[in-house]
Amino acid sequence: MSIVTMRAHLTESDIRTLIKGPTIDDRAQAAHKLCRCIDEADLSVEERKHAESIIGIMAADAAVLVRRALAVALKNSPRLPRDIANKLAQDIDTIALPVIMNSPVLTDADLIEIIRACPPSKQVAVASREHLSTKVTGAIAEYAVTEAVERALANDNALFDEEGLDTALYRFAGTSNIMQAMVRRSVLPVGVTEKLVSMVTGELFDHLVNNHELPPQIAIDLSMASRERATLDIVEQAIRQSDLPRFVQQLNLNGRLTPSILMRGLCLGQMDFVEHAMAELAGMSHQRMWLMMHDSGPLGLKSACERAGLPPRLFSSIRAAIDVYHGIEREGAARDRITFRKRMLERTLTLFQSVPKDDLDYLLEKLDASGLQQERAAAI
Template identity: 50%
Template sequence: MTAIRSRLTEADVRRLVKSTDEDERAAAAHKLCRSMDRGELSGLDREAAQKILRLMAEDAAELVRRAMAVTLKASDLIPHDVARRLAADVDAVALPIIGFSPVFSDDDLIEIVRAGSAVRQVAVAARPFVSRDVSETLAETGCEEAVRTLAANDDADVGERGLNRIVDRFAPSADVVAAVAYRQALPLSVTERLIEVASDAVRDHLVSRHALAPETAIRLAAHARERATVDLIDQAEREPDLAEFCARLNGRKALTASLLLRGLARGQMAFLEHGLAELAGSTPARAALMVHDAGPLGLKALYDRAGLPPRLFHAFRAGVDTFRGMQAEGKDTTGDDFRERMLERFLTQRPGAPREDLAYLMERLDRTPETHQAARAA
């Protein structure tokens, strides 16, 4: 105990062991624990320190045990048996250890969750990291507040099964649904379920942040539901499989000239290429070559084969030329700023688009800077 004693006086140790005053013993315990936690202990010093910690854990004074639990809550110095003893203590002692101690195994934490104390379940759910097994136990047996805390903890590894179980149990709880919806990443199956039960604001967040299944996106776009609608062009931007997305749109008769023109005007070239390929019975690669053919016939031939209205071809031609011109200027064609500038240039060319499409595009252009920032932050 040389390293420990170098930072403590003999009086500190005597106060910890022999003093009848609880406040004095607690002060000594705090000082000793802080010294141990900050010091570099040899193997022998660590063994000696852990013997003292076992002595503190048996102190009759709650104040002493709490001083140790709070001071060493995130330390690996506390022996496993002492951590378990403290976790079974009164809440004032147990909660700091349960919420932070790295010495607990998943089995320890699962046992705490299954014991059923709401405040202790919450402490487990709020830990700096929660494993998949512990998360699933909380999802299955945790109280509402613990499950909400778990869902709001992005450092908790909550898998698809656990998230779906949370929705099974707490779909009527607006707080739990919101906590799940605002997680950084969500499986598609969970997003789809939340769309059906979320509040207005949460539903709008889900629609703006996450890709939806094509059928859901089409349904929400076609039926201006009370609480949220979906812009299929925004969904195309998030869709990992554009060919499948366009095929589903076409199967629902939603892959229209209007939709493709709106996407093109907003710089969604990949969506145009895949959409024309789907309608023309071509491959996306061949469609891309024809769209960007510098000659006069490539785009026109593909457009006609897709069966789109002849009266709108000049609007599509203007959109493709605008995109290619900006691309030739070295513009980054992937960001929101590009799409905004693309839309501005497209509209200044008087492209001859239908009135309702122009109204839509101007509405998108007229978004306030705050709206753009919110959309990007989402």
């Protein structure tokens, strides 16, 4: 928009009305019109200076309605000068909060200063922004009130580093809303998850161990305490580990790489875990074990089982499970994890005559749980 066009919209009459309008409503209406034109215009440097002087007049107006018209109209605009945005952020809540929550011109330093110096309502407004850097969330964790910290934790677009989460844990240990918001974040550092294990119970504990990566030793200890069929399924936990070989190694050191664990892994379709586990037991590389296990000939898998020290009676069941796994892969019908697992369980349960009854009961439980989960997913 040229200066001529802009002035056609922003007439001298509009500016006079803004400054000396007969009523507050008139001045507020003029302010809104001016702001909309400024936000939409393609301004030159000279025009921008003119527009900023108009914005300064609005920001200094004694009438709340005029200042609010400015804040609401330009809350999302990069045309709002940073100094005016900070001035509005110090105003009363009806003016400040829209700017604090939305303005793209406020820097991390501005937001941190608001968190350190402003009342709770404005801290919550900062925490409600669509995106927050780790610097800002760190300040929220250190200085903000409970509601603001909870709001930021509940926002997965608010980035937290481990230091910020640790600070929140230290300040709000035992505060249920904070614990719940943290546990339900989509991603948590392993170190924070480890701390939370001892701080939450019930449903939150279940969610934590089923949805976040745990340090290998913690996962092992939890599984041992619950005799391998706890809320935390050791096979499920294994596949979440970013360093699967290390997790498997620790399982072996603790005597947890049992034949039943491997059978469970096969029945759940967790082939990566089974391959790494057998490689660990056999003392060979994962690549070499993979070649032996998936050899279509009669000797490769048999040799792999012998090298891993598995009972000979399990060989036929392992062979059948691997064949089922490859068959489902070839079909390509079970593309999602739940459907794939359900098919693995359905097809393998009837084959495993040599698996102990307790393990078969466990697998049946997993089949029921998978079916229920699939029904719930289909209903959403």
